[in-house]
Amino acid sequence: MRKFGTILLLGILIFGVIGAGCVGKGTTSTTSASTSTSSSASSAPTKVYKMSVVVGPNSPWGQAAKMWADEVEKRTNGRVKIQIYFSGQLFAGKQTNEFVLLSQGVADFAVGSTINWAPQVKELNLFILPFFFPEGKKKGDIYKAVDAVENGKAGKRIAEILESKGVVPLAWGENGFRQVTNWKHPIKTPDDLKGLKIRVVGSPIFIDTFKALGADPTMMNWGDAITAFQQKVVDGQENPVNIVIIPYKIYEFHKYMTIWDYAIDPLIFAVNKKTWESFDPQTQQIIKEAAIKAAKWEKAMARIGLDDGTSLKILKEKYSYTPEITDPLSFLESKGMEITTLSPDQRAEFKAKVGSVYKTWVPKIGKGLVEDAVSDIENALGIKVEVPS
Ligand code: X2X
Numbered sequence: 001m002r003k004f005g006t007i008l009l010l011g012i013l014i015f016g017v018i019g020a021g022c023v024g025k026g027t028t029s030t031t032s033a034s035t036s037t038s039s040s041a042s043s044a045p046t047k048v049y050k051m052s053v054v055v056g057p058n059s060p061w062g063q064a065a066k067m068w069a070d071e072v073e074k075r076t077n078g079r080v081k082i083q084i085y086f087s088g089q090l091f092a093g094k095q096t097n098e099f100v101l102l103s104q105g106v107a108d109f110a111v112g113s114t115i116n117w118a119p120q121v122k123e124l125n126l127f128i129l130p131f132f133f134p135e136g137k138k139k140g141d142i143y144k145a146v147d148a149v150e151n152g153k154a155g156k157r158i159a160e161i162l163e164s165k166g167v168v169p170l171a172w173g174e175n176g177f178r179q180v181t182n183w184k185h186p187i188k189t190p191d192d193l194k195g196l197k198i199r200v201v202g203s204p205i206f207i208d209t210f211k212a213l214g215a216d217p218t219m220m221n222w223g224d225a226i227t228a229f230q231q232k233v234v235d236g237q238e239n240p241v242n243i244v245i246i247p248y249k250i251y252e253f254h255k256y257m258t259i260w261d262y263a264i265d266p267l268i269f270a271v272n273k274k275t276w277e278s279f280d281p282q283t284q285q286i287i288k289e290a291a292i293k294a295a296k297w298e299k300a301m302a303r304i305g306l307d308d309g310t311s312l313k314i315l316k317e318k319y320s321y322t323p324e325i326t327d328p329l330s331f332l333e334s335k336g337m338e339i340t341t342l343s344p345d346q347r348a349e350f351k352a353k354v355g356s357v358y359k360t361w362v363p364k365i366g367k368g369l370v371e372d373a374v375s376d377i378e379n380a381l382g383i384k385v386e387v388p389s
Pocket residue numbers: 054055095113115116175201221222238239240244265
């Protein structure tokens with residue numbers, strides 16, 4: 001495991017240099033993004049597979065994609081080379097098209113956000129039902145709820161649905177619980193959101209949610225968002241702390257953040273079905289094991305400092321890795337952010353406003369799937385889950 005930690009660190013370092021060049025050029029035919037030293041035993045030209053990622057190489061999301069690709073190349077002795085297309089290069093920035101490209105085989109692999117795939121896979125809106133996941137009784141319970149859904153009846157159903165659409169899911173990673181930031185004022189009650197122009201992802205449930213909360217949502221691709229924050233085209237946005245807000249330095253644009261855990265964005269390490277079926281069982285096993293290993297690291301990175309300490313333990317013990325930032329909220333405060341963490345009562349005030357979203361979206365997601373998720377969570381946490389109706 002120590003060896004893996006070292007390779008990981010090296011990979012991240014080297015990758016920072018090579019990856020940055022690769023993003024700008026948008027090359028399609030080289031394998032320069034790879035840091036593996038192994039080479040193919042055969043002299044036949046090797047097919048270079050394409051992997052899609054919405055964010056850049058500075059986020060643990062991008063780093064985990066790189067870990068996955070490197071591990072696969074290494075363990076297959078260079079037979080399976082994967083070039084990563086960061087920052088949405090493969091779909092010209094339109095992130096809600098990623099699933100289409102993956103299911104059609106334009107991308108062979110992806111570490112994709114369930115939010116970005118939700119327009120094509122309606123069931124994935126489950127994770128973005130506002131305030132669906134309960135905080136539970138103690139710190140970290142909300143993450144146990146997420147794991148219970150992913151590994152439970154609901155997750156199994158979702159995996160089958162993805163596969164029926166030509167995408168084989170191999171592991172769950174995490175973008176994280178999405179927190180709202182803005183440059184104008186603290187958000188403590190729904191009234192504070194009134195009239196705020198909030199950038200959201202181009203999945204329609206976000207528009208319904210932020211309208212229900214009284215805000216003024218506007219859809220925008222991530223590739224355009226940073227400039228929009230810089231120029232104050234919008235007042236705020238919502239994204240997870242460790243995977244997006246810190247790597248993208250959102251604190252440089254927004255002073256205020258509210259921790260409200262209103263929606264989770266699981267990531268899925270996935271392969272196009274035809275590509276998957278073209279591999280022999282041994283190669284499939286390598287690809288799957290590498291996905292699980294990278295995803296587990298990535299999920300811990302998404303949760304570090306926000307859960308009950310489990311993630312830091314995983315990173316240290318299983319990966320011999322201690323990240324630079326282990327207390328992300330203090331880090332953000334040191335950068336000048338003012339952070340509001342909603343109390344259960346304050347959170348309930350927001351949840352009381354979004355009944356209309358459930359009315360519209362539960363039928364689209366499927367009542368049975370929502371019920372499965374509720375029972376997965378209730379069994380794991382031993383609490384009652386309230387679903388607005
Ligand atoms: O666009 C976003 O907000 C991001 C980066 O979180 C996703 O890709 C869903």
